Amino acid sequence: MARVVDLWHKKDRSRSARYGEGKRWRAVWTEGDSEKVKHFDAKGSAEDHLTWVRHHQRSGTYIDAELGRVFVRDLMDDWVATLVHYKASTLDTVKSDVSATILPYWGGTVLADITKADVQRWVTGMDKAARTVETIHGRLLGFLEWCVGEGRLGKNPAKGVNLPEGKKRQHRFLTVAQVAAIADTIDSRYKGMVWVLATTGIRMGEACELRAGDLDERRRRITISRAVVKTVIGTPKNRKTRTVPVTPTAMAYLAVAAEGKGGDDLLFTTARGQQIRANNFKRRDFDGAVKKINDAAAARKAKDGLAGVMIPAGLWVHDLRHTAASWAVQAGASVKSVQRMLGHATAAMTLDVYAGLFDQDLDDVAVRMEAILNPPKLAVPD
The missing domain is CATH 1.10.443.10 (Intergrase catalytic core)
Incomplete structure:
Protein backbone atom coordinates (compact mmCIF):
# COMPACT_ATOMS: atom_id res chain seq x y z
CA MET A 1 0.00 0.00 0.00
CA ALA A 2 1.29 3.49 -0.82
CA ARG A 3 2.23 5.64 2.16
CA VAL A 4 4.37 8.60 3.25
CA VAL A 5 6.81 8.01 6.13
CA ASP A 6 8.34 10.69 8.37
CA LEU A 7 11.99 9.68 8.83
CA TRP A 8 12.73 12.34 11.45
CA HIS A 9 10.09 11.26 13.99
CA LYS A 10 8.92 8.02 15.54
CA LYS A 11 5.27 7.08 15.86
CA ASP A 12 5.16 8.69 19.33
CA ARG A 13 6.47 11.92 17.72
CA SER A 14 9.81 11.69 19.46
CA ARG A 15 12.88 12.38 17.40
CA SER A 16 14.41 9.47 15.52
CA ALA A 17 18.13 8.77 15.18
CA ARG A 18 18.00 10.35 11.69
CA TYR A 19 16.50 13.62 12.89
CA GLY A 20 17.83 16.55 10.84
CA GLU A 21 19.80 14.34 8.48
CA GLY A 22 18.94 13.91 4.81
CA LYS A 23 15.48 14.24 3.33
CA ARG A 24 12.69 13.91 5.85
CA TRP A 25 9.88 12.27 3.87
CA ARG A 26 9.86 8.88 2.24
CA ALA A 27 7.23 7.91 -0.37
CA VAL A 28 6.62 4.15 -0.42
CA TRP A 29 4.61 2.27 -3.02
CA THR A 30 4.29 -1.23 -4.45
CA GLU A 31 5.28 -2.14 -7.97
CA GLY A 32 4.55 -5.72 -8.90
CA ASP A 33 5.99 -7.86 -6.11
CA SER A 34 8.52 -5.29 -4.92
CA GLU A 35 8.37 -2.14 -2.83
CA LYS A 36 9.71 1.14 -4.23
CA VAL A 37 10.79 4.24 -2.29
CA LYS A 38 11.71 7.83 -3.06
CA HIS A 39 12.74 10.62 -0.65
CA PHE A 40 11.57 14.23 -0.51
CA ASP A 41 12.18 17.35 1.59
CA ALA A 42 8.48 18.23 1.84
CA LYS A 43 5.56 15.98 2.77
CA GLY A 44 3.40 17.51 0.05
CA SER A 45 5.96 16.59 -2.59
CA ALA A 46 5.97 12.98 -1.41
CA GLU A 47 2.15 12.85 -1.47
CA ASP A 48 2.08 14.41 -4.96
CA HIS A 49 4.52 11.78 -6.18
CA LEU A 50 2.34 8.95 -4.88
CA THR A 51 -0.68 10.51 -6.59
CA TRP A 52 1.30 10.59 -9.84
CA VAL A 53 2.36 6.96 -9.39
CA ARG A 54 -1.21 5.77 -8.70
CA HIS A 55 -2.54 7.66 -11.76
CA HIS A 56 0.02 6.18 -14.13
CA GLN A 57 -0.28 2.70 -12.68
CA ARG A 58 -4.03 2.77 -13.31
CA SER A 59 -3.61 4.13 -16.88
CA GLY A 60 -0.79 1.72 -17.72
CA THR A 61 1.68 4.52 -18.46
CA TYR A 62 3.85 4.13 -15.38
CA ILE A 63 7.58 3.91 -16.08
CA ASP A 64 9.93 2.29 -13.60
CA ALA A 65 12.85 4.69 -13.35
CA GLU A 66 15.22 1.82 -12.63
CA LEU A 67 14.55 0.30 -16.05
CA GLY A 68 16.02 3.44 -17.61
CA ARG A 69 19.18 3.30 -15.49
CA VAL A 70 21.07 1.28 -18.07
CA PHE A 71 23.76 2.15 -20.58
CA VAL A 72 22.69 2.63 -24.18
CA ARG A 73 25.31 0.12 -25.35
CA ASP A 74 23.67 -2.60 -23.26
CA LEU A 75 20.37 -2.27 -25.13
CA MET A 76 21.43 -1.52 -28.70
CA ASP A 77 21.87 -5.15 -29.80
CA ASP A 78 18.41 -6.01 -28.45
CA TRP A 79 16.90 -3.22 -30.56
CA VAL A 80 18.79 -4.23 -33.70
CA ALA A 81 17.54 -7.79 -33.22
CA THR A 82 13.94 -6.51 -33.60
CA LEU A 83 14.57 -5.13 -37.11
CA VAL A 84 13.59 -8.38 -38.80
CA HIS A 85 11.39 -6.45 -41.25
CA TYR A 86 14.44 -4.68 -42.75
CA LYS A 87 16.08 -5.87 -45.94
CA ALA A 88 19.48 -7.44 -45.41
CA SER A 89 21.23 -4.51 -47.13
CA THR A 90 19.35 -1.96 -45.02
CA LEU A 91 20.08 -3.87 -41.83
CA ASP A 92 23.75 -3.95 -42.76
CA THR A 93 23.70 -0.14 -43.13
CA VAL A 94 21.94 0.27 -39.77
CA LYS A 95 24.59 -1.83 -38.03
CA SER A 96 27.30 0.24 -39.67
CA ASP A 97 25.72 3.53 -38.50
CA VAL A 98 25.28 2.16 -34.99
CA SER A 99 28.88 0.98 -34.61
CA ALA A 100 30.51 3.93 -36.39
CA THR A 101 28.45 6.90 -35.17
CA ILE A 102 25.84 6.14 -32.50
CA LEU A 103 27.66 3.91 -30.01
CA PRO A 104 30.90 5.94 -29.92
CA TYR A 105 28.84 8.95 -28.76
CA TRP A 106 25.94 7.44 -26.80
CA GLY A 107 27.20 4.00 -25.77
CA GLY A 108 28.32 5.03 -22.28
CA THR A 109 25.31 7.26 -21.59
CA VAL A 110 22.62 6.17 -19.15
CA LEU A 111 19.39 5.89 -21.13
CA ALA A 112 17.22 7.79 -18.63
CA ASP A 113 19.67 10.72 -18.60
CA ILE A 114 19.31 11.54 -22.31
CA THR A 115 17.49 14.83 -22.88
CA LYS A 116 16.20 16.51 -26.00
CA ALA A 117 18.92 19.16 -25.56
CA ASP A 118 21.56 16.40 -25.56
CA VAL A 119 20.26 15.00 -28.84
CA GLN A 120 20.10 18.47 -30.37
CA ARG A 121 23.76 19.13 -29.47
CA TRP A 122 24.73 15.81 -31.02
CA VAL A 123 22.83 16.53 -34.24
CA THR A 124 24.16 20.09 -34.49
CA GLY A 125 27.75 18.97 -34.00
CA MET A 126 27.62 16.10 -36.47
CA ASP A 127 30.01 16.93 -39.31
CA LYS A 128 28.16 15.11 -42.05
CA ALA A 129 25.91 15.89 -45.02
CA ALA A 130 22.37 16.95 -44.09
CA ARG A 131 20.80 13.80 -45.52
CA THR A 132 23.28 11.61 -43.64
CA VAL A 133 22.55 13.45 -40.39
CA GLU A 134 18.84 12.89 -40.96
CA THR A 135 19.39 9.18 -41.54
CA ILE A 136 21.59 8.64 -38.47
CA HIS A 137 19.25 10.69 -36.27
CA GLY A 138 16.46 8.42 -37.51
CA ARG A 139 18.37 5.40 -36.22
CA LEU A 140 18.63 6.91 -32.73
CA LEU A 141 14.99 8.01 -32.92
CA GLY A 142 13.93 4.45 -33.70
CA PHE A 143 16.03 3.01 -30.89
CA LEU A 144 14.63 5.43 -28.30
CA GLU A 145 11.08 4.81 -29.52
CA TRP A 146 11.67 1.10 -28.94
CA CYS A 147 12.86 1.96 -25.41
CA VAL A 148 9.58 3.82 -24.82
CA GLY A 149 7.66 0.76 -25.95
CA GLU A 150 9.72 -1.40 -23.59
CA GLY A 151 8.75 0.79 -20.64
CA ARG A 152 12.25 2.14 -20.11
CA LEU A 153 11.43 5.73 -21.10
CA GLY A 154 8.33 7.85 -20.65
CA LYS A 155 8.90 9.80 -23.87
CA ASN A 156 11.32 9.91 -26.76
CA PRO A 157 13.92 12.69 -26.28
CA ALA A 158 14.93 12.54 -29.97
CA LYS A 159 11.52 13.74 -31.15
CA GLY A 160 11.15 17.33 -32.29
CA VAL A 161 14.88 17.88 -32.77
CA ASN A 162 15.82 20.42 -35.46
CA LEU A 163 17.70 18.82 -38.34
CA PRO A 164 19.96 20.65 -40.80
CA GLU A 165 18.51 21.54 -44.18
CA GLY A 166 20.63 20.44 -47.09
CA LYS A 167 20.49 21.72 -50.61
CA LYS A 168 18.72 19.11 -52.68
CA ARG A 169 20.81 17.95 -55.59
CA GLN A 170 19.24 18.53 -58.98
CA HIS A 171 18.79 15.53 -61.26
Whole structure:
Protein backbone atom coordinates (compact mmCIF):
# COMPACT_ATOMS: atom_id res chain seq x y z
CA MET A 1 0.00 0.00 0.00
CA ALA A 2 1.29 3.49 -0.82
CA ARG A 3 2.23 5.64 2.16
CA VAL A 4 4.37 8.60 3.25
CA VAL A 5 6.81 8.01 6.13
CA ASP A 6 8.34 10.69 8.37
CA LEU A 7 11.99 9.68 8.83
CA TRP A 8 12.73 12.34 11.45
CA HIS A 9 10.09 11.26 13.99
CA LYS A 10 8.92 8.02 15.54
CA LYS A 11 5.27 7.08 15.86
CA ASP A 12 5.16 8.69 19.33
CA ARG A 13 6.47 11.92 17.72
CA SER A 14 9.81 11.69 19.46
CA ARG A 15 12.88 12.38 17.40
CA SER A 16 14.41 9.47 15.52
CA ALA A 17 18.13 8.77 15.18
CA ARG A 18 18.00 10.35 11.69
CA TYR A 19 16.50 13.62 12.89
CA GLY A 20 17.83 16.55 10.84
CA GLU A 21 19.80 14.34 8.48
CA GLY A 22 18.94 13.91 4.81
CA LYS A 23 15.48 14.24 3.33
CA ARG A 24 12.69 13.91 5.85
CA TRP A 25 9.88 12.27 3.87
CA ARG A 26 9.86 8.88 2.24
CA ALA A 27 7.23 7.91 -0.37
CA VAL A 28 6.62 4.15 -0.42
CA TRP A 29 4.61 2.27 -3.02
CA THR A 30 4.29 -1.23 -4.45
CA GLU A 31 5.28 -2.14 -7.97
CA GLY A 32 4.55 -5.72 -8.90
CA ASP A 33 5.99 -7.86 -6.11
CA SER A 34 8.52 -5.29 -4.92
CA GLU A 35 8.37 -2.14 -2.83
CA LYS A 36 9.71 1.14 -4.23
CA VAL A 37 10.79 4.24 -2.29
CA LYS A 38 11.71 7.83 -3.06
CA HIS A 39 12.74 10.62 -0.65
CA PHE A 40 11.57 14.23 -0.51
CA ASP A 41 12.18 17.35 1.59
CA ALA A 42 8.48 18.23 1.84
CA LYS A 43 5.56 15.98 2.77
CA GLY A 44 3.40 17.51 0.05
CA SER A 45 5.96 16.59 -2.59
CA ALA A 46 5.97 12.98 -1.41
CA GLU A 47 2.15 12.85 -1.47
CA ASP A 48 2.08 14.41 -4.96
CA HIS A 49 4.52 11.78 -6.18
CA LEU A 50 2.34 8.95 -4.88
CA THR A 51 -0.68 10.51 -6.59
CA TRP A 52 1.30 10.59 -9.84
CA VAL A 53 2.36 6.96 -9.39
CA ARG A 54 -1.21 5.77 -8.70
CA HIS A 55 -2.54 7.66 -11.76
CA HIS A 56 0.02 6.18 -14.13
CA GLN A 57 -0.28 2.70 -12.68
CA ARG A 58 -4.03 2.77 -13.31
CA SER A 59 -3.61 4.13 -16.88
CA GLY A 60 -0.79 1.72 -17.72
CA THR A 61 1.68 4.52 -18.46
CA TYR A 62 3.85 4.13 -15.38
CA ILE A 63 7.58 3.91 -16.08
CA ASP A 64 9.93 2.29 -13.60
CA ALA A 65 12.85 4.69 -13.35
CA GLU A 66 15.22 1.82 -12.63
CA LEU A 67 14.55 0.30 -16.05
CA GLY A 68 16.02 3.44 -17.61
CA ARG A 69 19.18 3.30 -15.49
CA VAL A 70 21.07 1.28 -18.07
CA PHE A 71 23.76 2.15 -20.58
CA VAL A 72 22.69 2.63 -24.18
CA ARG A 73 25.31 0.12 -25.35
CA ASP A 74 23.67 -2.60 -23.26
CA LEU A 75 20.37 -2.27 -25.13
CA MET A 76 21.43 -1.52 -28.70
CA ASP A 77 21.87 -5.15 -29.80
CA ASP A 78 18.41 -6.01 -28.45
CA TRP A 79 16.90 -3.22 -30.56
CA VAL A 80 18.79 -4.23 -33.70
CA ALA A 81 17.54 -7.79 -33.22
CA THR A 82 13.94 -6.51 -33.60
CA LEU A 83 14.57 -5.13 -37.11
CA VAL A 84 13.59 -8.38 -38.80
CA HIS A 85 11.39 -6.45 -41.25
CA TYR A 86 14.44 -4.68 -42.75
CA LYS A 87 16.08 -5.87 -45.94
CA ALA A 88 19.48 -7.44 -45.41
CA SER A 89 21.23 -4.51 -47.13
CA THR A 90 19.35 -1.96 -45.02
CA LEU A 91 20.08 -3.87 -41.83
CA ASP A 92 23.75 -3.95 -42.76
CA THR A 93 23.70 -0.14 -43.13
CA VAL A 94 21.94 0.27 -39.77
CA LYS A 95 24.59 -1.83 -38.03
CA SER A 96 27.30 0.24 -39.67
CA ASP A 97 25.72 3.53 -38.50
CA VAL A 98 25.28 2.16 -34.99
CA SER A 99 28.88 0.98 -34.61
CA ALA A 100 30.51 3.93 -36.39
CA THR A 101 28.45 6.90 -35.17
CA ILE A 102 25.84 6.14 -32.50
CA LEU A 103 27.66 3.91 -30.01
CA PRO A 104 30.90 5.94 -29.92
CA TYR A 105 28.84 8.95 -28.76
CA TRP A 106 25.94 7.44 -26.80
CA GLY A 107 27.20 4.00 -25.77
CA GLY A 108 28.32 5.03 -22.28
CA THR A 109 25.31 7.26 -21.59
CA VAL A 110 22.62 6.17 -19.15
CA LEU A 111 19.39 5.89 -21.13
CA ALA A 112 17.22 7.79 -18.63
CA ASP A 113 19.67 10.72 -18.60
CA ILE A 114 19.31 11.54 -22.31
CA THR A 115 17.49 14.83 -22.88
CA LYS A 116 16.20 16.51 -26.00
CA ALA A 117 18.92 19.16 -25.56
CA ASP A 118 21.56 16.40 -25.56
CA VAL A 119 20.26 15.00 -28.84
CA GLN A 120 20.10 18.47 -30.37
CA ARG A 121 23.76 19.13 -29.47
CA TRP A 122 24.73 15.81 -31.02
CA VAL A 123 22.83 16.53 -34.24
CA THR A 124 24.16 20.09 -34.49
CA GLY A 125 27.75 18.97 -34.00
CA MET A 126 27.62 16.10 -36.47
CA ASP A 127 30.01 16.93 -39.31
CA LYS A 128 28.16 15.11 -42.05
CA ALA A 129 25.91 15.89 -45.02
CA ALA A 130 22.37 16.95 -44.09
CA ARG A 131 20.80 13.80 -45.52
CA THR A 132 23.28 11.61 -43.64
CA VAL A 133 22.55 13.45 -40.39
CA GLU A 134 18.84 12.89 -40.96
CA THR A 135 19.39 9.18 -41.54
CA ILE A 136 21.59 8.64 -38.47
CA HIS A 137 19.25 10.69 -36.27
CA GLY A 138 16.46 8.42 -37.51
CA ARG A 139 18.37 5.40 -36.22
CA LEU A 140 18.63 6.91 -32.73
CA LEU A 141 14.99 8.01 -32.92
CA GLY A 142 13.93 4.45 -33.70
CA PHE A 143 16.03 3.01 -30.89
CA LEU A 144 14.63 5.43 -28.30
CA GLU A 145 11.08 4.81 -29.52
CA TRP A 146 11.67 1.10 -28.94
CA CYS A 147 12.86 1.96 -25.41
CA VAL A 148 9.58 3.82 -24.82
CA GLY A 149 7.66 0.76 -25.95
CA GLU A 150 9.72 -1.40 -23.59
CA GLY A 151 8.75 0.79 -20.64
CA ARG A 152 12.25 2.14 -20.11
CA LEU A 153 11.43 5.73 -21.10
CA GLY A 154 8.33 7.85 -20.65
CA LYS A 155 8.90 9.80 -23.87
CA ASN A 156 11.32 9.91 -26.76
CA PRO A 157 13.92 12.69 -26.28
CA ALA A 158 14.93 12.54 -29.97
CA LYS A 159 11.52 13.74 -31.15
CA GLY A 160 11.15 17.33 -32.29
CA VAL A 161 14.88 17.88 -32.77
CA ASN A 162 15.82 20.42 -35.46
CA LEU A 163 17.70 18.82 -38.34
CA PRO A 164 19.96 20.65 -40.80
CA GLU A 165 18.51 21.54 -44.18
CA GLY A 166 20.63 20.44 -47.09
CA LYS A 167 20.49 21.72 -50.61
CA LYS A 168 18.72 19.11 -52.68
CA ARG A 169 20.81 17.95 -55.59
CA GLN A 170 19.24 18.53 -58.98
CA HIS A 171 18.79 15.53 -61.26
CA ARG A 172 21.07 15.41 -64.28
CA PHE A 173 19.50 14.40 -67.58
CA LEU A 174 21.97 13.47 -70.32
CA THR A 175 21.59 13.71 -74.06
CA VAL A 176 22.04 10.73 -76.38
CA ALA A 177 25.38 12.17 -77.47
CA GLN A 178 26.59 12.40 -73.86
CA VAL A 179 25.60 8.82 -73.04
CA ALA A 180 27.20 7.63 -76.27
CA ALA A 181 30.42 9.43 -75.34
CA ILE A 182 30.52 7.69 -71.95
CA ALA A 183 29.71 4.28 -73.45
CA ASP A 184 32.41 4.69 -76.15
CA THR A 185 35.06 5.93 -73.69
CA ILE A 186 34.61 3.59 -70.75
CA ASP A 187 36.21 0.13 -70.64
CA SER A 188 34.56 -1.84 -73.45
CA ARG A 189 33.28 -4.51 -71.03
CA TYR A 190 31.01 -1.86 -69.48
CA LYS A 191 29.76 -0.24 -72.69
CA GLY A 192 26.61 -2.37 -72.82
CA MET A 193 25.90 -1.76 -69.13
CA VAL A 194 25.99 2.01 -69.68
CA TRP A 195 23.38 1.72 -72.42
CA VAL A 196 21.24 -0.63 -70.33
CA LEU A 197 21.31 1.78 -67.37
CA ALA A 198 20.48 4.78 -69.58
CA THR A 199 17.59 3.14 -71.41
CA THR A 200 15.93 0.91 -68.81
CA GLY A 201 16.36 3.02 -65.67
CA ILE A 202 17.35 0.02 -63.53
CA ARG A 203 19.50 0.80 -60.50
CA MET A 204 23.22 0.13 -60.48
CA GLY A 205 22.79 -2.55 -57.81
CA GLU A 206 20.19 -4.25 -60.01
CA ALA A 207 22.46 -4.13 -63.06
CA CYS A 208 25.30 -5.71 -61.07
CA GLU A 209 22.98 -8.64 -60.23
CA LEU A 210 21.62 -9.19 -63.76
CA ARG A 211 22.08 -12.81 -64.79
CA ALA A 212 21.66 -14.58 -68.11
CA GLY A 213 18.44 -16.21 -66.93
CA ASP A 214 16.85 -12.78 -66.44
CA LEU A 215 16.79 -12.11 -70.19
CA ASP A 216 13.84 -12.71 -72.47
CA GLU A 217 15.32 -11.89 -75.87
CA ARG A 218 12.17 -12.73 -77.81
CA ARG A 219 10.00 -10.26 -75.87
CA ARG A 220 12.91 -7.87 -75.25
CA ARG A 221 12.40 -7.88 -71.49
CA ILE A 222 14.58 -8.29 -68.42
CA THR A 223 13.33 -9.47 -65.06
CA ILE A 224 14.57 -7.51 -62.03
CA SER A 225 14.26 -9.68 -58.94
CA ARG A 226 17.56 -9.06 -57.14
CA ALA A 227 19.95 -6.24 -56.27
CA VAL A 228 23.29 -6.01 -54.54
CA VAL A 229 24.18 -3.23 -52.07
CA LYS A 230 27.85 -3.27 -51.12
CA THR A 231 28.23 -7.05 -50.74
CA VAL A 232 24.70 -7.93 -49.65
CA ILE A 233 22.41 -9.49 -52.25
CA GLY A 234 18.68 -9.11 -51.70
CA THR A 235 15.45 -8.03 -53.34
CA PRO A 236 15.05 -4.74 -55.25
CA LYS A 237 14.47 -1.58 -53.24
CA ASN A 238 10.68 -1.96 -52.98
CA ARG A 239 10.98 -5.76 -52.49
CA LYS A 240 9.01 -6.43 -55.70
CA THR A 241 10.06 -8.22 -58.86
CA ARG A 242 9.38 -6.28 -62.04
CA THR A 243 9.74 -6.78 -65.78
CA VAL A 244 11.43 -3.97 -67.70
CA PRO A 245 11.26 -3.34 -71.47
CA VAL A 246 14.58 -3.15 -73.31
CA THR A 247 15.36 -1.28 -76.52
CA PRO A 248 16.71 -3.34 -79.43
CA THR A 249 20.07 -1.56 -79.06
CA ALA A 250 20.40 -2.42 -75.37
CA MET A 251 19.14 -5.96 -75.94
CA ALA A 252 21.87 -6.50 -78.52
CA TYR A 253 24.49 -5.70 -75.88
CA LEU A 254 22.74 -7.95 -73.36
CA ALA A 255 22.57 -10.82 -75.84
CA VAL A 256 26.31 -10.57 -76.48
CA ALA A 257 26.98 -10.48 -72.73
CA ALA A 258 24.85 -13.63 -72.28
CA GLU A 259 26.59 -15.69 -74.96
CA GLY A 260 27.93 -18.97 -73.60
CA LYS A 261 26.67 -18.32 -70.09
CA GLY A 262 24.36 -20.36 -67.87
CA GLY A 263 21.20 -18.95 -66.38
CA ASP A 264 22.85 -18.11 -63.05
CA ASP A 265 25.92 -16.44 -64.56
CA LEU A 266 26.33 -12.67 -64.15
CA LEU A 267 26.00 -10.63 -67.34
CA PHE A 268 28.35 -7.84 -66.33
CA THR A 269 31.51 -8.55 -64.35
CA THR A 270 34.92 -7.08 -63.61
CA ALA A 271 37.97 -8.00 -65.68
CA ARG A 272 38.55 -10.86 -63.23
CA GLY A 273 35.02 -12.16 -63.67
CA GLN A 274 33.90 -10.96 -60.23
CA GLN A 275 30.72 -9.12 -59.36
CA ILE A 276 30.99 -5.37 -59.95
CA ARG A 277 31.08 -3.19 -56.83
CA ALA A 278 29.21 0.06 -57.47
CA ASN A 279 31.65 2.29 -55.59
CA ASN A 280 34.68 0.80 -57.30
CA PHE A 281 33.03 1.06 -60.70
CA LYS A 282 32.25 4.75 -60.24
CA ARG A 283 35.67 5.66 -58.92
CA ARG A 284 37.81 3.60 -61.28
CA ASP A 285 35.81 3.46 -64.50
CA PHE A 286 32.86 5.85 -64.66
CA ASP A 287 34.60 8.94 -63.25
CA GLY A 288 37.67 8.16 -65.33
CA ALA A 289 35.63 8.04 -68.55
CA VAL A 290 33.90 11.33 -67.72
CA LYS A 291 37.23 13.02 -67.01
CA LYS A 292 38.73 11.72 -70.25
CA ILE A 293 35.77 13.05 -72.25
CA ASN A 294 35.90 16.49 -70.65
CA ASP A 295 39.69 16.73 -70.92
CA ALA A 296 39.50 15.93 -74.62
CA ALA A 297 36.71 18.48 -75.11
CA ALA A 298 38.74 21.15 -73.31
CA ALA A 299 41.78 20.38 -75.46
CA ARG A 300 39.75 20.67 -78.66
CA LYS A 301 38.28 23.95 -77.51
CA ALA A 302 41.72 25.34 -76.76
CA LYS A 303 42.94 24.24 -80.19
CA ASP A 304 40.10 25.22 -82.51
CA GLY A 305 37.38 26.73 -80.28
CA LEU A 306 35.00 23.77 -80.66
CA ALA A 307 34.56 21.84 -77.41
CA GLY A 308 32.28 19.09 -78.61
CA VAL A 309 30.51 16.84 -76.08
CA MET A 310 30.93 17.83 -72.42
CA ILE A 311 29.70 15.91 -69.37
CA PRO A 312 28.25 17.79 -66.35
CA ALA A 313 30.61 17.98 -63.38
CA GLY A 314 29.79 15.75 -60.43
CA LEU A 315 27.84 13.24 -62.51
CA TRP A 316 26.56 10.16 -60.68
CA VAL A 317 25.99 6.72 -62.18
CA HIS A 318 22.45 7.11 -60.81
CA ASP A 319 21.97 10.00 -63.24
CA LEU A 320 21.72 7.39 -65.99
CA ARG A 321 18.53 6.23 -64.26
CA HIS A 322 17.22 9.79 -64.30
CA THR A 323 18.18 10.02 -67.96
CA ALA A 324 16.17 6.89 -68.75
CA ALA A 325 13.13 8.45 -67.08
CA SER A 326 13.53 11.64 -69.13
CA TRP A 327 13.86 9.71 -72.39
CA ALA A 328 10.79 7.62 -71.56
CA VAL A 329 8.72 10.76 -70.93
CA GLN A 330 9.99 12.33 -74.17
CA ALA A 331 8.91 9.16 -75.96
CA GLY A 332 5.36 9.65 -74.62
CA ALA A 333 5.34 7.24 -71.67
CA SER A 334 2.67 7.83 -69.02
CA VAL A 335 3.39 8.35 -65.33
CA LYS A 336 2.21 4.79 -64.65
CA SER A 337 4.51 3.34 -67.31
CA VAL A 338 7.51 5.21 -65.93
CA GLN A 339 6.60 4.05 -62.41
CA ARG A 340 6.53 0.41 -63.49
CA MET A 341 9.76 0.72 -65.45
CA LEU A 342 11.66 2.31 -62.56
CA GLY A 343 10.13 0.13 -59.85
CA HIS A 344 8.69 2.96 -57.78
CA ALA A 345 6.19 1.91 -55.14
CA THR A 346 3.53 4.35 -56.37
CA ALA A 347 2.87 6.70 -59.28
CA ALA A 348 2.82 9.52 -56.73
CA MET A 349 6.45 8.78 -55.94
CA THR A 350 7.30 8.99 -59.64
CA LEU A 351 5.60 12.37 -59.88
CA ASP A 352 7.39 13.60 -56.76
CA VAL A 353 10.75 12.72 -58.29
CA TYR A 354 10.12 13.69 -61.91
CA ALA A 355 7.32 16.25 -61.80
CA GLY A 356 9.28 18.62 -64.02
CA LEU A 357 9.48 16.07 -66.83
CA PHE A 358 5.71 16.02 -67.16
CA ASP A 359 5.32 19.80 -67.52
CA GLN A 360 4.87 19.35 -71.27
CA ASP A 361 1.80 17.23 -70.52
CA LEU A 362 0.33 20.18 -68.65
CA ASP A 363 0.98 22.44 -71.64
CA ASP A 364 -0.73 19.93 -73.92
CA VAL A 365 -3.76 19.81 -71.59
CA ALA A 366 -4.08 23.60 -71.72
CA VAL A 367 -3.90 23.58 -75.54
CA ARG A 368 -6.56 20.85 -75.83
CA MET A 369 -8.83 22.58 -73.32
CA GLU A 370 -8.60 25.83 -75.30
CA ALA A 371 -9.61 23.92 -78.42
CA ILE A 372 -12.76 22.75 -76.58
CA LEU A 373 -13.61 26.22 -75.35
CA ASN A 374 -12.90 27.92 -78.67
CA PRO A 375 -13.09 25.37 -81.46
CA PRO A 376 -11.56 26.52 -84.74
CA LYS A 377 -14.17 27.87 -87.14
CA LEU A 378 -14.41 26.06 -90.44
CA ALA A 379 -14.35 28.15 -93.54
CA VAL A 380 -17.63 27.97 -95.44
CA PRO A 381 -16.99 27.22 -99.13
CA ASP A 382 -18.42 29.65 -101.69
